[in-house]
Amino acid sequence: MNQILTYSVYGAAILTMLIGIFAILTKKNLIKIVIGMSIMDSGFNLLLIALGYIKGGTAPIFSPAVEGKDVIMVDPVPQALVLTAIVIGFGVTAVALSLVIRLYRKHNTIKIDEIKTLRW
Amino acid sequence: MRKLVIISLLLVLGYYLLDTFAGAEFGKDRKVLSNYYLEKSPSELQVANAVTAIVVNFRGFDTLGEVTVLFLAATGMGTILLRRRSKHTGLNPQRTSPEASKIVQAAGKLLFPAIMILGAYVFIHGHLTPGGGFQGGAIIATGFLLLLISYRQFKVEHKYVTWIESLAGLTFVSIGLLGIVLGPHNSFLENFLNVGTLNELTSGGVIALVYIAVGFKVAAELTGILDTLVNIRETGDID
Numbered sequence: 001m002n003q004i005l006t007y008s009v010y011g012a013a014i015l016t017m018l019i020g021i022f023a024i025l026t027k028k029n030l031i032k033i034v035i036g037m038s039i040m041d042s043g044f045n046l047l048l049i050a051l052g053y054i055k056g057g058t059a060p061i062f063s064p065a066v067e068g069k070d071v072i073m074v075d076p077v078p079q080a081l082v083l084t085a086i087v088i089g090f091g092v093t094a095v096a097l098s099l100v101i102r103l104y105r106k107h108n109t110i111k112i113d114e115i116k117t118l119r120w
Numbered sequence: 121m122r123k124l125v126i127i128s129l130l131l132v133l134g135y136y137l138l139d140t141f142a143g144a145e146f147g148k149d150r151k152v153l154s155n156y157y158l159e160k161s162p163s164e165l166q167v168a169n170a171v172t173a174i175v176v177n178f179r180g181f182d183t184l185g186e187v188t189v190l191f192l193a194a195t196g197m198g199t200i201l202l203r204r205r206s207k208h209t210g211l212n213p214q215r216t217s218p219e220a221s222k223i224v225q226a227a228g229k230l231l232f233p234a235i236m237i238l239g240a241y242v243f244i245h246g247h248l249t250p251g252g253g254f255q256g257g258a259i260i261a262t263g264f265l266l267l268l269i270s271y272r273q274f275k276v277e278h279k280y281v282t283w284i285e286s287l288a289g290l291t292f293v294s295i296g297l298l299g300i301v302l303g304p305h306n307s308f309l310e311n312f313l314n315v316g317t318l319n320e321l322t323s324g325g326v327i328a329l330v331y332i333a334v335g336f337k338v339a340a341e342l343t344g345i346l347d348t349l350v351n352i353r354e355t356g357d358i359d
Binding site for chain 2: 002005006007009010011014015017018021022025026047050051053054055059060061062063064072073075076077079080083084086087088090091092094095097098099101102
């Protein structure tokens, strides 16, 4: 039973990553490539968060609701790392979009196969 | 054909990734370092939110780097986009998107103060409830985005954005440096204030102060990025 859960949860996260990579590799539209990068990012964040989950665990917050009770808390370190990763992902998306805007200004198209100077 | 090759390669990659992670059983307790954090966060720092304690105190230097990356992204965007526009592209210097409807404009005006207050609440209470500087800053930036998409003539004054950003960053670094001078172990970003009691607004010492600075910085940076992206045609004209 736990095996099925392990494979399905991690599988879903990895599938999200793969969908993102697929979009990056096959799409011709530069905006769609940036969206693919964001999807890949989300998949990786999902995987990290899933690794930190503990069965029956609560959020790692010592609120009055859990005071004095013997509760299991999920791992806070992956959550802190994902917080960082989300911000970095935002920065990557912003810079990528600005590069797309620059390419559009120069070539008047965002189709990657119409930008001739990128060919080799 | 090309897609088939890509899909098969991705499936191989996915298989090996899944095979690697399947060894780490889902939902199993494998905390080692986290146990230390979870123990020290409420006892030593009096911070209710363990994630905040890790982000700002235990891994505070990491957060400083993270804020720097965000700053670099905002600056890099400015450098990439605010170059002199070549003359022959013939872009219209006006924003071409149509004016938003009266409903959107009125709702934007109504929601904007509420979004500001929510954002401020989220980053001030970062050590007590889920949330913190990054989340609160992002919420505040969405408020500005709402105004940017509802009013075509709305522009963020980049001068003030830069000032807020620089001052907030300076506050963060100064608090870190004060930790060297005043902290009991003389290390960077160390807590030097009274930690207070758990689940009170004044608990956690410098964590709340650092997160307020981070909130202002992130809000200013994200607002700057959004304004650069939305008003790109106008700003592209700078010679």
